[in-house]
Amino acid sequence: MNASNSTPDSGQGTPSRREQAEATYERLFGPRDRDGSEDDPELMEILRGFIFADIFGTGVLDDRTRELITVTVLACLQTLPQLGAHTSAALRVGVPASQIREAVYQLAPIIGFPRTLNAVRTINEVFGDHGIELPLPNEGKGDDAGRYQRGLAEQMPLYGTEIRDNLADLPEPFNEALPRFLTEFYFGDFYTRGGLSVPQRELLALCAFTAIGDTSAQLGPHGRACLQVGHSPTVIVAALVHCFPYVGFPRAVAAIRAVKDL
Numbered sequence: 001m002n003a004s005n006s007t008p009d010s011g012q013g014t015p016s017r018r019e020q021a022e023a024t025y026e027r028l029f030g031p032r033d034r035d036g037s038e039d040d041p042e043l044m045e046i047l048r049g050f051i052f053a054d055i056f057g058t059g060v061l062d063d064r065t066r067e068l069i070t071v072t073v074l075a076c077l078q079t080l081p082q083l084g085a086h087t088s089a090a091l092r093v094g095v096p097a098s099q100i101r102e103a104v105y106q107l108a109p110i111i112g113f114p115r116t117l118n119a120v121r122t123i124n125e126v127f128g129d130h131g132i133e134l135p136l137p138n139e140g141k142g143d144d145a146g147r148y149q150r151g152l153a154e155q156m157p158l159y160g161t162e163i164r165d166n167l168a169d170l171p172e173p174f175n176e177a178l179p180r181f182l183t184e185f186y187f188g189d190f191y192t193r194g195g196l197s198v199p200q201r202e203l204l205a206l207c208a209f210t211a212i213g214d215t216s217a218q219l220g221p222h223g224r225a226c227l228q229v230g231h232s233p234t235v236i237v238a239a240l241v242h243c244f245p246y247v248g249f250p251r252a253v254a255a256i257r258a259v260k261d262l
Helices: 017-029 041-055 063-077 080-092 097-105 113-129 144-159 162-166 174-191 198-211 219-228 233-247 249-259
Strands: none
Touching: 017 041, 017 063, 017 080, 041 233, 063 080, 063 097, 063 113, 063 198, 063 233, 080 097, 080 113, 097 113, 097 198, 144 162, 144 174, 144 198, 144 219, 162 174, 174 198, 198 219, 198 233, 198 249, 219 233, 219 249, 233 249
């Protein structure tokens, strides 16, 4: 486990599950007002124990990776209040604002622009609250003339002609236009940007497809791409397990089944 996920021993032996949960919560959000009133204290106790002790205590991911995954998943689900809280948590554990922005930007081809804009508005509000000046520095590379070639250079090592071949039986002009759109838009406009590495982008994309419930067309190819860019099976499964409390057991397990035999 990454050192940033470990919980210090209090001097009384191994910390209890509740102590682990409180320590993780404090790392992410600051000290919790334990004397404050809650409308649903029993549910919140279950939530804190499961997410901040069980999930955070299992696997090989550090806090920064976990929070980027959480931001990605919450943006896909459009749970905007929680997205705001976890954007703040991501900043608190050291995730640069540029990485948070890129994690959300690259969702546009997956969840569409309206929901992406909702998420961008939410994270920008948090950036403002933290005194981060907007707009953030430009991470785009190149102009319109090179979008296709730049995108193809990112796409081909990971997916070859798989996408084009899969769409070849569409009627004209869609058999050419749709794979070209994907190459230019998904890979040319987003994968070429700075802020996140391609391995980070692939792992977050896998979690995004898990969040929207795609258990067939995208999870297998993106799981293989995660392996190709250097993620171990242990890291891939850990990322999908981290999605569990946010997307629910059925989607998380379906995603794990889709990639476990790659």
